[in-house]
């Protein structure tokens with residue numbers, strides 16, 4: 457400690473604290489990686505300033521371009537899914553938007569599956585449309601519908617498995633075959649998969665097909681769901697296997713300033729080691745609930761890819777080892793009004809009404825079927841669909857909750 461005769465000024469104290477020479481000894485090894493927070497990163501000299509490269513992760517230049525903490529999360533996510541590069545975004549939807557903004561330009565055509573995540577459709581219809589990018593839709597359960605919807609201007613096709621809300625599981629390898637054959641004739645068409653449901657655990661999107669001959673070009677994840685696992689974080693990721701494609705996305709990512717909060721990165725890093733176990737627990741509980749729902753006379757149809765008879769069950773069986781924690785049930789519009797179904801939803805106690813999924817708390821959300829689908833058996837059907845996101849509570853307690861709520865459906 458330095459002794460002083462005169463009290464130092466406040467600004468001297470500030471300078472002393474800002475330039476404090478102490479450095480903790482190296483070699484500290486904790487269970488979780490350290491959290492480095494930065495906007496500014498300092499350079500030791502101008503030579504370092506001029507030579508340091510952020511794009512290939514050999515150095516640090518600015519918080520937005522990466523920190524040791526974001527690099528660690530990116531590497532772990534890439535490994536999980538068999539990808540090579542990862543970009544982090546402030547939400548799953550921001551990751552989806554990044555893909556569209558990076559890879560499409562005026563005059564291009566985009567294709568979305570009928571059961572795409574709703575806000576992804578809105579992004580295309582509103583944001584991409586005003587930049588001169590047209591959007592079409594295809595039936596994800598029919599590769600011929602995709603073949604018919606592709607045009608010489610199509611540059612990007614989104615895939616989703618299982619589909620949002622209605623949970624159909626498509627023939628991904630079949631759809632990719634259609635995209636690759638079209639590409640061979642009309643130039644590059646990229647295949648992007650929203651793999652939030654699979655979470656890098658249920659199947660390998662970069663190695664689909666009997667010999668792994670088909671793979672998507674990129675995947676997007678809402679890390680908001682299973683990777684974070686707490687229902688308290690918003691974050692997204694774009695995973696690629698091709699360096700040139702990654703660089704295209706990365707430059708747009710940088711220009712758009714898509715930073716993520718380092719406290720949130722820490723939370724996702726904390727969630728990842730337990731994700732496979734949590735995913736298996738959500739999965740096991742949801743399968744039990746889906747089977748139970750199938751026996752309920754009030755429910756016209758249960759939608760869950762691991763359930764025989766659910767749309768795309770055979771495709772799920774051929775490519776997946778897990779089935780996540782979502783199950784939907786259809787209430788026939790001729791038997792139950794939406795007000796009656798709302799009463800059922802309101803009667804639930806453990807299932808809380810809320811968007812999203814992948815956290816410990818079970819959630820429920822009702823959707824009107826009218827106008828929801830333009831292809832398949834649900835198209836034009838009246839009625840209500842209720843989606844359950846099964847959390848980590850005791851399955852018996854969740855079944856009892858559903859049982860008592862069905863009594864409100866009279």
Ligand SMILES: Cc1ncc(COP(=O)(O)O)c(C=O)c1O
Nearest residue numbers: 547548549573652678680691812
């Ligand atoms: C399939 C799917 N993709 C993407 C998202 C978007 O994730 P976020 O809420 O982090 O924007 C969601 C959110 O519900 C989703 O269900």
